[in-house]
Amino acid sequence: MNTELTKSGLTRASIIDAGIAMAQETGLESLTIGTVADRVGLSKSGVFSRISSREELQIAVLNEYARRMTERALLPALRAPRGLPRLRAIWNGWLDWVRDEKIGSSCLFISGAVEYDDRPGPVRDAVFNGLAEWRRQLARTVRQSIDEGHLRQDADPEQIAFELSSIILGVHNDIRLFRDARAFSRARVAFDRLLADVALSS
């Protein structure tokens, strides 16, 4: 095992880790080589030797955040049976993910969307791609629920994915701005209402 390489890997991981925490508190836009170096207790050149630009840092932070969210919120849900059980599992995993975030910690994709929607470039692209991939995953699972006969044939997967994503945005707003934990039960009521509307009335 190459000890130098391992040490360098560990340091890069701790830089990204500090970057995620900072971005969750004050936004992706607050991330610079200098601010993250301060936080992690390295010199700026120590960070630069591992991450060559501010943009690379921001994107590495987004990618690692997405990886964790996928691992914790999505992958376990994908083991549920195809169709409606899996859609429910993804929904529950997503709400749990939002709930488990520390108070004061924002979803980097939701806050990143607002920060970067007007700023073309690789950071905006990374935010866009991350949110678009979740949307596709939702729509795909809805489509499978239709194929499995759990939802009506005329249910619109993109419409339902839009509505579910909207509810998550509402939860994020109510938890973070209003500090109102009733958002979780409201999200469940909204999910059940939507699903009941498109369920096969068998």
Place this chain on the structure above:
Amino acid sequence: MNTELTKSGLTRASIIDAGIAMAQETGLESLTIGTVADRVGLSKSGVFSRISSREELQIAVLNEYARRMTERALLPALRAPRGLPRLRAIWNGWLDWVRDEKIGSSCLFISGAVEYDDRPGPVRDAVFNGLAEWRRQLARTVRQSIDEGHLRQDADPEQIAFELSSIILGVHNDIRLFRDARAFSRARVAFDRLLADVALSS
């Protein structure tokens, strides 16, 4: 008429105007006496003589934005008959308001919520109060719709206000990040689905 006062009033209005445009492009957090002075072509001291702090500027910008939105999106809707017609009018006015924003112009309350949800102080309070007031207005109109016999007695006004607000957040995201105008028709489908679910099945 006091010409000096009028001129000073006009200048203050043009400062606020420039502040709204800037905040819609790059966020409330980007507003400083210096950046807005540059934009409006005044010296910093020229701005300072009318607005005494950065915070006063940010709050004046939010208040003026809220005033315009109320005037354009809410007040005309309040002339619709009490109950469901008024709820529909508010909904349409709200979607029209979002649609009429210039491309690249964000709703200051939606972006402000993400920028300030973790930063206690008067700006966060102003964002909080503005969004809470809209939520109360929606819930009140739903309650009136129940009283008028347009919606079921067991409909939950706060739940419905949460769901409607969530859909608007979804529209804002899809329009601004995804540049996907189908968000408007999806919002209407979501509204109709929700209302059908709580309508009196007469």
